[in-house]
Amino acid sequence: MVKNKFGDFVNQKVLPPIMKFVNTKPITALKDGMVYALPFIIIGSIFLILSNIPITSVANALKASGWSAVFSQAYTASFGLISVWASIGIAYVYVRNEGYEPLPAGLTSLSAFLILQFLQVDNPLIATMGKSGSGIANAAGSTVMSGSQVAQHIDKLPHALQTFLSAPVTNTINITWLGGQGMIAAIIIGILVGWSYTKMLKAGWKITLPEQVPANVANQFTAMIPAGVILTVSMLLYAFFKMVMSTDLLQLIYKLLQTPLQGLSDSLGGALIIAFLVPFFWFFGVHGGLIMGAITSGLLIPNTFDNASLYHAGKLSLANGAHIVTNEFYNNFINLTGSGITIGLVIFTLYAARSAQMKSLGKIELVPALFNINEPFLFGLPLVMNPFLAIPFFLTPVIVALTTYLVIxxxxxxxxxxxxxxxxxxxxxxxxxxxxxKMAIWQAIVLVMSTAIYFPFAKKYDNYLLAQEQAKVAKETK
Structure with missing residues (x-):
């Protein structure tokens, strides 16, 4: 009775507002818009591996031959532009879902994203100078002039020339903001552009051409007024932040929103909450992975990007600012072999189950589990609303998140x-x-942990099913 009341409370009071939020237009645009970035993230990851092969002799050979730089170029222009793909994809999906031509909105979002940032980079000399400077290296990567030596030579030049050489390089795009650091800004801009673009079209703010004009041409004139308004507002915002606050909107968002939110998502508490909520939603029949993925992707993907940048630079360590909780922590640990990390349940059904139901479902689930899919268990066993398996279903991801966080x-x-x-x-x-x-070995240990946690609970449920099956057979034979 208590359990039914709690289930009714969750289904009637907790889940409806959460589902309402997840299904709002902005969150839908965020969730579906980020999908367009996935090919570039995955392909870029291949280039990242090739540019940083963990075999010293091979890595040195690639670096000496120049291929390491080539792979780095490909990584930068794919994975490295993750905020670009986000800004385009989110606005595109938002407007597409409203029934309008979406590509002009996506391109408008990209243009606004670029307008709202300083189109400049720090002079490379700044990073090379001083005792902590990197110095100047040759093509082989050997330092030919230390940071102190660079500073000494620069100090001998006239002050005007020193100022000129150390001034920011303008009229160029800073790729820092096109990657993970610009992600939250890209999400906000993509959503706002999609929303304002559709509002203006619905209000009739468009140029309507005669029917004789080809549709591809007419669509561009339809987009002209909304795009013009959005870009003009973006320009005025850029001017305000530059002239009044001596910064740009992307830097402000990064400092005030992205940095604290990434810190929250990268905490032990954040990892445990995510690990608990995925099976919690699934237990009541709602796609926990979809909900938590939509909510956390905007924070965990930048964490992934930051780690990729450190790995690419050969500086991957917590001391250098690497994150523990990333999108791969979520995908490849919290959801390993499916929500609830149910590989232990699969192993039980294959080797220890006695009931026909668990045996048959175990054979069906084995192959999907190897590819992190466990819907046959979620709805067939079932795990949804199953009190026998609720404890290991909730507990396993939490323990795995806790231990994985700690070993890192x-x-x-x-x-x-x-x-x-x-x-x-x-x-x-x-x-x-x-x-x-080392991470591969740790994943193998996680599989063993899942088996140990699920086994006693699965055995109890198996005995319950077996008793039901035997009672049914006895009843049919009478």
Whole structure:
């Protein structure tokens, strides 16, 4: 009775507002718009691996031959532009879902994203100068002039020339903001552009051409007024932040929103909450992975990008600012072998189950589980609203999140390297890709943990099913 009341409370009071939020136009645009970035993230991850092959002799050979720089170029122009893909994709999906031509909105969002940032980069000399400077290296990567030596030579020049050489390089795009650091800004801009663009079209703010004009031409004139208004407002905002606050909107969003939110998502508490909520929603029949993925992707993907940048620079460590909780932490640990990390349940059904129901479902679930899919268990066993298996279903991801966080925090395994292995990549293989052989071994340990946690609860449920089956057979034979 208590359980039914609690289930009714969750289904009637808790889930409806959450589902209402998840299904709002902005969140739908965010969730579906980010999908357009996935090919570039995954392909870019391949280039990231090639530019940082963890075999010293091969890495040195690639660097000396120049191929390492080539792979780096490909990584920068794919994975490295993640905020660009986000800003375009989110506005595109928002307007598409409203029934209008979406591509002009996506391109308008990109233009606004660029307008709202300083089109400049720090002079490379700044990073090379001083005792902590990187100095100047040759093509082989050897330092030919230390940071102190660079500073000494610069100090001998006239002051006007020093100022000129150290001034920011203008009329160029700073790729820092096109990557992970610009993600929250890209999300906000994409949503606002999609919303305002559709509002103006619905209000009739468009140029209507005669029917004889080809549709592809007419669509561009339809987009002209909304795009013009959005870009003009973006320009005025840029002017305000530059002239009044001596900054740009992207830097402000990064400092005030993205940095604290990334810190929250990268905390142990954040990891445990995410790990608990995924099976919690599934237990009541709602797609927990979809809900939490939509909510957390805007924070965890930038964490992944930051780690990828450190890995690419050969500086991947917590001391250098690497994150513990990334999108791969979510995909390849919290959801390993499916929501609830149910591989232990699969192993039980294959080797220890006595009931026909568990045996048959175990055979069906084995292959999908290897690719992190467990819907046959969620709805067939079922795990949804099943009190026998609720404890391990909730507990396993939480314990895995806790222990994985701690083994990275204490340096037992390295931080995740930012490589975005597709969520369907089988366990151990995905561990090797996202963190090397130590992470692959840790994933194998996680599979054992899942088996140990599920086994006693699965045995109790199996006995319950077996008793039901035997009672049914006895009844039919009478």
């Amino acid at each position: 925090y204490f340096g037992i395994v390295p931080p995740l390297n930012g490589v975005a292995a597709p969520w369907t990549t089988p366990p151990i293989i995905s561990g090797f890709l996202i963190g090397g052989w």
